[in-house]
Amino acid sequence: MTKYLIYAGCLFLLIWSCRRNGDVRPGTQPYTLELPSNFPAPVYDMSWNPLTVQGVALGRRLFYDPRLSRDSTISCGFCHQQFAAFAHFDHPLSHGIDNRTGLRSVPGLFNLIWQKDFMWDGGVNHLEVQPLTPITDPNEMGEDLARLISRLNADQKYRGLFRDAFGEGEINSQKLFKALAQFMATMNSFNSKYDSVMRHAPGVQFTAEEAGGYATFQAKCASCHKEPLFTDGSFRNNGLPYNPYLHDAGRMRITNSTGDYLKFKVPSLRNVIKSPPYMHDGRFYDLFDVFLHYSENIEQTPTIDPLVKNRIPLSNQEQRELYLFLNTLTDPGFINSKSLSEVLITD
């Protein structure tokens, strides 16, 4: 008996001595993240930032706090509206402090832990440093990071919340970004009708038109808008006529490669019905304008994607069915989720 205890003890020590310090901090409750079985493994490594109830709640408060902007008017949630799948409903270009207008449309926020880079041009390489761009961009929240950190440190409420989530010590940008990343890691959308059909949920099936739309989707859209995320994460020139007022070179701005001229990230089509307008500059207010673009109005430029170069003809019936299929990608549970909704900040 004694020697079994010794073996057990040694084994415990072995595991203990090799453990990674990614454990949840004492005093916090681990946050259990529900993930779908039919998705690939997340890109974001949460073992470096273990989700806790306190961390997620803090991230949510920060997301909805306009005091993160220079003049305390614009929060993350100002542009990223839950009812629009965290895109900016009805706004072609992003808005910011001082009535400023940005260069691109507000992308929807969901399934971010599966994304390997961020922004329409993929310039941001990690979920944690993503918020740095909107917070400091003069066209968005326009705040200086050092000023923001000292403001948070001067706020007694935030000092307490950061202490609860990350322990003693000054608030620094790493804690700010990790808290926001924890909240963003919970913004996941995988319970649309489409998902229920794919998981063979009892009693759920596509209507005949939705099924027809799915067939069209698979034949004509799915190579870029790849299931189950409905994007392959690549950058492509989809033949949009160049907008001379915006002068937006797209991905080329990041890579300096002329081969990336006018290329933008393929957006996910999940919740697409809820998040107009469409394209990187929000030029289309209606999905039928998008269909028309692909079937008739492709502009030929040297970097045009081979998959759209010869246009994607869509008959009236195909368009109607496609619309009805895309409607099955709406995730009402996500859009109405109480755990993601705006928190009113009064202190």
Add this chain to the structure above:
Amino acid sequence: MKPYYLLPVLFLLCTACKKDKQEQGNIQVTFKNVVNGVPLVLNTAPYTNANGETFTVTTFKYYISNISLIKMDNSELRVPDSYFLVDENTAASKTITFNAPVGEYRAVAFKIGVDSIRNVSGAQTGALDPVNGMFWSWNSGYIMAKMEGTSPASTAPGQTLTFHIGGFKGNFNAVQDVNLVSPISLTVGLERRPQLTITADLYTWFTGVNLVKFSENSAIHVPGELAWKISTNYRYMFRITDVTDL
């Protein structure tokens, strides 16, 4: 069956993951920034670059990271988690101290800039905190080294000079390796701390492999070929100019 022989094996396994506890001393390095041998003073006297253009300096900062100590047998010993931002404007940042196991060393190696791993690993802290203004938010990555100033030769508004050198990918990776052999060996003891003075000459930024004329290039704030060219110049900016080994 009584597999007692397993006990020592398990014991070895248990201790295998234990951290080594070698006796630690430390090394202190003081950086002295100069321009063509003349001590750098911000916002004052003009200096002259290799192309004969005068200029003043308002900002001069660079990352020193991934420090290694080269032992007498040429084996290399990495100083874990060594990231420092040297800023001419902050006296305290110009002297750095790092742990070194007790022993004798012949050289110091480091990177100018931040290795690619830390460029893609999310939110960092300390010297790598983006609050230090050395991180590009729109195109994630660290500015490895930064020089700002003015020159009558500059065609930019306000005749400014803006050289933000960064980029960690592909052909234009601006992270540069430096290896400095000490004029005398460095002996680290529990009571003995070598103190080095490393002189950094800003003059090298604009001459050497690639001559930079302010009349043609007065601003770099994106990764790419031009940034990389300057980094291939400034990788030769460091010299050990003094060693106190007491």
